[in-house]
Amino acid sequence: MIRILEYAQCAEEILKRGVQKTDPDVEQAVAKILRDVQANGDDALLAYTKKFDKADLETLAVSEQEIDEAVASVEPAFLQILQEARERIRTFHENQKRSGFVLTGPRGEVLGQRVIPMERVGLYVPGGTAAYPSSVLMNCIPAQIAGVGEIVMVTPPGADGKISPAILAAAKIGGVQKIFKVGGAQAVAALAYGTESVPRVDKIVGPGNRYVAEAKRQVFGTVAIDMIAGPSEILVIADGASDPVYVAADLLSQAEHDVCASAVLVTESRELAQQVAKELERQIPLLSRQDIARKSIDANGKIILADSIRQAVEISNALAPEHLEICTEAPFDFLGLVKHAGSVFLGRYCPEALGDYFAGPNHTLPTSGTARFSSPLSVDDFVKKTQFTYYTKEALASVYEKVGYFADQEGLGAHAKSARVRFTEEQ
Numbered sequence: 332m333i334r335i336l337e338y339a340q341c342a343e344e345i346l347k348r349g350v351q352k353t354d355p356d357v358e359q360a361v362a363k364i365l366r367d368v369q370a371n372g373d374d375a376l377l378a379y380t381k382k383f384d385k386a387d388l389e390t391l392a393v394s395e396q397e398i399d400e401a402v403a404s405v406e407p408a409f410l411q412i413l414q415e416a417r418e419r420i421r422t423f424h425e426n427q428k429r430s431g432f433v434l435t436g437p438r439g440e441v442l443g444q445r446v447i448p449m450e451r452v453g454l455y456v457p458g459g460t461a462a463y464p465s466s467v468l469m470n471c472i473p474a475q476i477a478g479v480g481e482i483v484m485v486t487p488p489g490a491d492g493k494i495s496p497a498i499l500a501a502a503k504i505g506g507v508q509k510i511f512k513v514g515g516a517q518a519v520a521a522l523a524y525g526t527e528s529v530p531r532v533d534k535i536v537g538p539g540n541r542y543v544a545e546a547k548r549q550v551f552g553t554v555a556i557d558m559i560a561g562p563s564e565i566l567v568i569a570d571g572a573s574d575p576v577y578v579a580a581d582l583l584s585q586a587e588h589d590v591c592a593s594a595v596l597v598t599e600s601r602e603l604a605q606q607v608a609k610e611l612e613r614q615i616p617l618l619s620r621q622d623i624a625r626k627s628i629d630a631n632g633k634i635i636l637a638d639s640i641r642q643a644v645e646i647s648n649a650l651a652p653e654h655l656e657i658c659t660e661a662p663f664d665f666l667g668l669v670k671h672a673g674s675v676f677l678g679r680y681c682p683e684a685l686g687d688y689f690a691g692p693n694h695t696l697p698t699s700g701t702a703r704f705s706s707p708l709s710v711d712d713f714v715k716k717t718q719f720t721y722y723t724k725e726a727l728a729s730v731y732e733k734v735g736y737f738a739d740q741e742g743l744g745a746h747a748k749s750a751r752v753r754f755t756e757e758q
Contacts, residue, residue, distance in 0.1 A: 333611055333632040335604050338597075338646060345635055346649045353545060361516045361545045368520035373527045379517040384458070385490040386512070391528045393494060393510040401499035409497070413504050416689050417468055423691030424473045427710040439723035446714050448478035451530060453522035453554075454507065455537035456498055458487035458514050463538075464501030465688050469695055470536050470708065471505040477713035482507045483532055485522060487514025514539075519546035523554045536695070536708065557708055561699035562591035565683055566652035566672075568643045569607075570659045571600030573679065578603070579610035581656055581682050586627035587620040593631040595650070597643040604634045644668045651702040654683045673702045728754060 336345055367375045373391060381387050433443040454470045457463060471482050484507045488494055494512060502510055511529050513521060525531030534555040535547060547556045565585040569578050582594035598604055611628060618624050637643040644665050647655055651671035659665065662677035669675055673696030676683055687694045695708035731750040738746035
């Protein structure tokens with residue numbers, strides 16, 4: 332059963348976050364896989380796919396025929412929802428596009444910045460017990476808007492060698508150009524180093540299990556990555572007028588993800604706290620993933636009693652949650668107080684699941700308290716910036732002595748000389 336804690340009595344325990352540690356066994360296993368794929372390419376990928384996914388493949392690439400057949404097998408109603416979600420996601424992310432700028436000076440100086448899309452990015456899509464077509468849309472649409480030249484998707488096949496039709500339909504609707512049947516650390520290796528079939532990319536995005544996360548950590552520097560994602564988490568701030576049925580349902584929407592997921596309620600109402608605790612016990616047995624939700628709630632769930640909603644926001648800021656719901660009568664009164672949260676959901680009729688699938692803002696969010704310094708996935712993640720500088724002779728003549736003096740202060744004589752040599756007899 333979920334714990335109810337008085338913030339005033341155990342603030343230190345409530346705000347304590349476990350440090351994400353790497354498992355030495357996972358670290359070594361992943362390093363071995365990365366070396367193998369780098370050395371043996373497609374042969375290694377096919378061998379690992381047979382070993383881990385029980386799929387004996389002859390080729391890794393998904394054909395156009397397979398994609399078309401998958402799309403045809405998906406219910407038209409779901410295809411329509413995917414298309415509508417795509418448009419909502421696109422509309423939101425279009426507003427994130429950046430332009431470069433140019434500045435000019437009085438002596439002909441020209442300074443500026445160009446915003447350049449990445450040439451190729453890789454999207455990792457998990458397989459396993461659940462398929463997430465929503466992640467396909469959330470990752471590839473911002474990349475498209477940024478102008479990325481090619482989006483490559485990797486995802487593990489089932490034992491029959493096939494990929495979830497919903498995943499392929501989302502990839503088709505989202506504009507993915509190439510899809511490969513490979514998952515796990517070996518898929519990350521393929522994207523980072525390239526193989527005979529899988530092209531090397533500039534950046535890898537998308538969630539995965541601990542082996543995928545560790546592989547992304549190890550290839551960072553060879554390629555860029557979006558983040559090292561931790562377990563899902565939600566923090567709900569609710570006042571005493573909130574419906575405990577709604578609040579409990581929202582907490583369980585994250586608890587069902589993973590036994591390590593975290594679901595936290597912060598409220599000033601002891602009565603609501605008790606009602607939500609009872610409601611969780613009623614709802615958990617009704618879930619298809621009740622075993623996962625039960626372990627998550629018992630191990631990581633908390634209800635925190637605060638003195639006020641304002642203090643509840645302070646507690647939330649200290650925890651920096653991935654998802655934050657503010658379930659109060661006037662939620663916008665508190666939005667300006669939020670300093671650290673991946674994505675904020677306002678009001679009594681804005682469940683976090685709305686953001687997972689349909690509203691438009693991205694659902695790839697910072698976890699494990701990293702919302703203190705990082706942001707949701709966006710168009711910015713798929714571009715890079717290049718600066719440029721142009722000076723005329725007159726412009727350099729007006730500042731070269733200052734440049735040389737500055738370089739001298741750092742003991743870098745060659746720097747100083749490169750500024751002075753154009754205007755003095757010093758050679």
